Amino acid sequence: MTANTHHRFRDKAHAALMDEPLQRAMDKAGDGFIARRQTAIAALDQYEALRSRAKSIKEHTLDHLPEYLERYEAQVIASGGQVHWARDAEEARKLVIDLCRRAGAGSVAKGKSMIGEEIGLNHALEAAGMEAVETDLGEYIIQLAEEPPSHIIAPALHKTREQIIAMFREHHRSHGYTEPLETVAEIVDEARAILRDKFLKADVGITGANFLIAETGSSVIVTNEGNGDLTALLPPTHIVLASLDKLVPTPEDATTLLRLLARSATGQESTAYTSFFTGPKPRNDGHESAYHVVLIDNSRSRILHGKYRDMLRCIRCGACLNHCPVYTNVGGHAYGGVYPGPMGSVLGPLLDGLAQAPELPNASSFCGRCAEVCPMSIPLPELLRQLRNDQFEERITPLRQRCATRLWSWLNTHPRLYRALAGPAMALLSRMGRNGILPRLPGLGAWQRGREFPAPEGGSFVREWNRRRGRTRHE
Amino acid sequence: MRVALFATCLVDNLRPRIGLASARLLQDHGCEVVVPPSQTCCGQPGYNNGDVRGARALARKTITEFEGFDYVVVPSGSCAGMIIQHYPRLFRDEPDWRARAESLAARCHELTHFLSHVLDIRLDRTFEGRVTYHDSCSSLRELGIHGAPRTLLSQMHGLVLLEMKETEVCCGFGGTFSVKFDEISERMASNKTRRVRETGADVLAAADLGCLLNIAGRLRREDGGPRIFHIAELLAGMADGAGIGGPDKA
Numbered sequence A: 001m002t003a004n005t006h007h008r009f010r011d012k013a014h015a016a017l018m019d020e021p022l023q024r025a026m027d028k029a030g031d032g033f034i035a036r037r038q039t040a041i042a043a044l045d046q047y048e049a050l051r052s053r054a055k056s057i058k059e060h061t062l063d064h065l066p067e068y069l070e071r072y073e074a075q076v077i078a079s080g081g082q083v084h085w086a087r088d089a090e091e092a093r094k095l096v097i098d099l100c101r102r103a104g105a106g107s108v109a110k111g112k113s114m115i116g117e118e119i120g121l122n123h124a125l126e127a128a129g130m131e132a133v134e135t136d137l138g139e140y141i142i143q144l145a146e147e148p149p150s151h152i153i154a155p156a157l158h159k160t161r162e163q164i165i166a167m168f169r170e171h172h173r174s175h176g177y178t179e180p181l182e183t184v185a186e187i188v189d190e191a192r193a194i195l196r197d198k199f200l201k202a203d204v205g206i207t208g209a210n211f212l213i214a215e216t217g218s219s220v221i222v223t224n225e226g227n228g229d230l231t232a233l234l235p236p237t238h239i240v241l242a243s244l245d246k247l248v249p250t251p252e253d254a255t256t257l258l259r260l261l262a263r264s265a266t267g268q269e270s271t272a273y274t275s276f277f278t279g280p281k282p283r284n285d286g287h288e289s290a291y292h293v294v295l296i297d298n299s300r301s302r303i304l305h306g307k308y309r310d311m312l313r314c315i316r317c318g319a320c321l322n323h324c325p326v327y328t329n330v331g332g333h334a335y336g337g338v339y340p341g342p343m344g345s346v347l348g349p350l351l352d353g354l355a356q357a358p359e360l361p362n363a364s365s366f367c368g369r370c371a372e373v374c375p376m377s378i379p380l381p382e383l384l385r386q387l388r389n390d391q392f393e394e395r396i397t398p399l400r401q402r403c404a405t406r407l408w409s410w411l412n413t414h415p416r417l418y419r420a421l422a423g424p425a426m427a428l429l430s431r432m433g434r435n436g437i438l439p440r441l442p443g444l445g446a447w448q449r450g451r452e453f454p455a456p457e458g459g460s461f462v463r464e465w466n467r468r469r470g471r472t473r474h475e
Numbered sequence B: 001m002r003v004a005l006f007a008t009c010l011v012d013n014l015r016p017r018i019g020l021a022s023a024r025l026l027q028d029h030g031c032e033v034v035v036p037p038s039q040t041c042c043g044q045p046g047y048n049n050g051d052v053r054g055a056r057a058l059a060r061k062t063i064t065e066f067e068g069f070d071y072v073v074v075p076s077g078s079c080a081g082m083i084i085q086h087y088p089r090l091f092r093d094e095p096d097w098r099a100r101a102e103s104l105a106a107r108c109h110e111l112t113h114f115l116s117h118v119l120d121i122r123l124d125r126t127f128e129g130r131v132t133y134h135d136s137c138s139s140l141r142e143l144g145i146h147g148a149p150r151t152l153l154s155q156m157h158g159l160v161l162l163e164m165k166e167t168e169v170c171c172g173f174g175g176t177f178s179v180k181f182d183e184i185s186e187r188m189a190s191n192k193t194r195r196v197r198e199t200g201a202d203v204l205a206a207a208d209l210g211c212l213l214n215i216a217g218r219l220r221r222e223d224g225g226p227r228i229f230h231i232a233e234l235l236a237g238m239a240d241g242a243g244i245g246g247p248d249k250a
Helices: A009-018 A020-042 A047-063 A065-078 A089-102 A114-118 A121-127 A137-145 A161-175 A184-201 A227-233 A251-266 A300-304 A309-313 A341-352 A369-373 A380-393 A399-412 A415-432 A442-448 A461-468 B009-014 B016-028 B044-048 B052-065 B077-090 B095-107 B111-118 B137-142 B147-154 B182-198 B209-221 B231-235
Strands: A082-086 A107-110 A131-134 A204-207 A211-213 A218-223 A237-243 A273-277 A290-296 B002-005 B032-034 B071-074 B108-110 B126-134 B157-161 B203-206 B227-230
Touching (some): A065 A082, A082 A089, A107 A121, A114 A121, A114 A237, A121 A131, A131 A137, A184 A227, A204 A227, A218 A251, A300 A309, A369 B137, A380 B044, A399 B044, B002 B016, B009 B209, B052 B077, B077 B108, B077 B137, B126 B209
Parallel strands (some): A082 A290, A237 A290, B002 B071, B126 B203
């Protein structure tokens, strides 16, 4: 991965804007999320109070993270499970593959997990000779398409129904499915039938975690399809993948966050399934049952002790994606990393390095809607701005841009010179105007590609106002 | 009361009449208006592009220029937001400057908010036309201004206010964002012009020249649309002519 090859946001955004099926899919998905969240939040009595409680729960946990991690580990062990610590993605992959091998796994069922994406687990499993089966419908669809998720809670958001049907026909023919598909229900039924077999065959089930509860050693996941339960319960071995920031102290705390999560994500009061897993499940089929938690740092402790700590409050609801005018126009793949949208534009550079994702912090008009809808009150625009500042200081910002920015600031601290230049420049531009707009000018290339630039009116308000009042001597 | 007008660099250079309209509105309602002559840019371009040191230098300059006034009024939600929300943040670690920044922030108001909430004016002017109002993101979300411009517009005799859909969605300007990511910015502007056209309004107004340049630029490329004015021009009775980016009269 080198600069501008990993992310290349501008190029990918261009392709996305030209991609008609993608644009159709995004248009269709967009309004639903926003309207449903709006309704759910409006129906909630004390949203702001809940939001501030949620923030303090996470802040408190992060303040005492080592204690809660130890407590959590002790509780998992007490309930008969095991905890494995991974410093980074590579360690996490090794641990998981090792656990799968020890379970003799040929086939691994997977619940939807963004940390699984973050550590590149599917590729690693396949490279180790195991079949990884995504059991969430969206994840299953993009697995067939061999694409990464484009949304953190709706991974196949970018696909149209027609595209999904065509893909099912291509891939399911060998399973004997040839009937034409039309409705969403038919698509779901076919996927369910195919996945049911795979659940029964799987030796290991891997799920992520929305929360880890220190007091009980439980992991919590929310799903709407019930696939998470089947993944966790049917195979003899259950592996939970989670990053350190998923910890909360008590079940009550998890409940508080769950109330915000479902409403912010899909506008539901709660998801169809909210599942708590504590230790190995009892079995009566003679198989031994095992429960493993792989706790992954992967930069979290670095982020915890730096100026981007606020980001660790994120509960991955996706509201910032749904409300971002950049994300909703270009889709998730343009961001090039695991996490798209505003949260991904902060997290991507923190995980991959700022030099690997130089465009992401800049891919925002700072409209502020992300921060407005964030249930965890993460100041996303402030974090993006801080990243831009880091880029500037670390000279990752292109030299030309740094010079232009510096020059602008410098010129504006010299009002006399500023006026001496601005006056004639505006007079000239004003004379160049035809029919209220400027002709094509080299400096305005990017602006004028899709827009006109209104011609300046001519003159300066500040100068003329004060000239009329004889105050120019102060300049 | 002595009110200093911070015209903003865009208004000062690109459309001075917005400054005049703002000054006229303030004078008409009993303010002694001063326009500090050394004012330039509030520093937002540097601030949003990583040059915090440059932004700090400009903030110090602006803070100094606008000390000693009862109020500081800005005909832009974006620049007012910079002063009110971000200047104090810039001096987190410099208590003296922080206090001065906070003092300015407390005295600083976006124009429509000042007219409506501080002066509590009642306008007695006529504008015959159907107007749709665009909220700038910074007015709406950084400053929480939604009612003030609408209250003022609805005081105009003959003016019909038509709300567009998705008024809370960004027009795609975002300062340098509009050129760094011009295609995305343009798409956002197109979404906005669609919403503007749907209203059937004859005039589009907003309190931020940045947004207006962007939307006007897109409307002109799409071959016309409503006339476009800064809200100060409308309220001051100066919304005659072709408007921002409008074609010359034949």
